[in-house]
Amino acid sequence: MSLAFISIRWLDFLDILLVAILMYQLYNLLKGTVAIRILLGILSLYLIWKLVEALKMELLDEILGQFIGVGVIALIIVFQQEIRRFLLIVGNRSILAQPRIRKKFGAWKWNDQKVEELNSKAIIKACFNMSKSKTGALIVISKDSELKYHASTGDQIDGIVSSNLLETIFFKNNPMHDGGVIIHANKIKAARCILPVSDNPKIHASYGLRHRAAVGITENSTAVAIIVSEETGEISFCKNGNLKHKLEIDELRSLLEREFKN
Structure with missing residues (x-):
């Protein structure tokens, strides 16, 4: 599909869909915790930075850009528990984690040792x-x-x-x-x-x-x-x-x- 000044590919729809799913899962992970407020604050700051960038306010753009660039490291520290939880969810729901798929890999099993049945x-x-x-x-x-x-x-x-x-x-x-x-x-x-x-x-x-x-x-x-x-x-x-x-x-x-x- 093509418009006068933009062209939209099917990959763009897929991109939007994947981002929407990711944001929804992130919201479910953080809702009801203090972390959701921190996330909303960061998103607000990011939107302001993009607006400043579009308006070509170079000095403020430079300051916010540097702040957000360094902030990525701070985010990893602040959200370490949430990131760990998110990766666990992804790992548990992935195709490779499903018992039927893992059986087919035979020798590729994560743990070859037989686990005794729980009493x-x-x-x-x-x-x-x-x-x-x-x-x-x-x-x-x-x-x-x-x-x-x-x-x-x-x-x-x-x-x-x-x-x-x-x-x-x-x-x-x-x-x-x-x-x-x-x-x-x-x-x-x-x-x-x-x-x-x-x-x-x-x-x-x-x-x-x-x-x-x-x-x-x-x-x-x-x-x-x-x-x-x-x-x-x-x-x-x-x-x-x-x-x-x-x-x-x-x-x-x-x-x-x-x-x-x-």
Whole structure:
């Protein structure tokens, strides 16, 4: 298609579509956080710079251009958590990340080591026993990554998952009961781990640090988290920063099977 002074190719439509999708995903990632206000401020400044450039105001154009050029480095620092989260989303949704595609690559698999199936029955039993006794617990279960950085902040265990071990760790008189437990490949890698606390303002004020830590770790990784409330005994499940509350045994079993069924 061609006009008197511009020509439009089909690639231009594709370009606009891709930018629109990217901006929409970016908005979904940042909405409800302080970062969205920073982003809007940067976009406003960028539009002003482009207007100044079009009006050929050379001095102001030079100042704003230098400021925005240096600002790219500042953006990477300010938005490092959001950038990490965005790349995780892209990686999880990419074609190569899909199980059927990964199977076809055979020897090209990211992890050739066979991962032992998760003993979800032991986790469910421990959670409901702790729920009855109102024992607070935070269990993080990872499928793709060992979360070594977060595991290194706690006490290393590397023990096979069992209900007795989990209940012993979170027993209130046990010095390891504070913090989170990290499970990978059906092993309790570490206990008393320090996890990132989410600053999402949508988390209800009644939820404490366990729930905020569960949201924080699942926002920044592909792991899921189970929380047992010390105050109410309520069991919650968290994935991608989204909490599901007041779970019954069948609901928790269904969620775990969906995530870790081989």
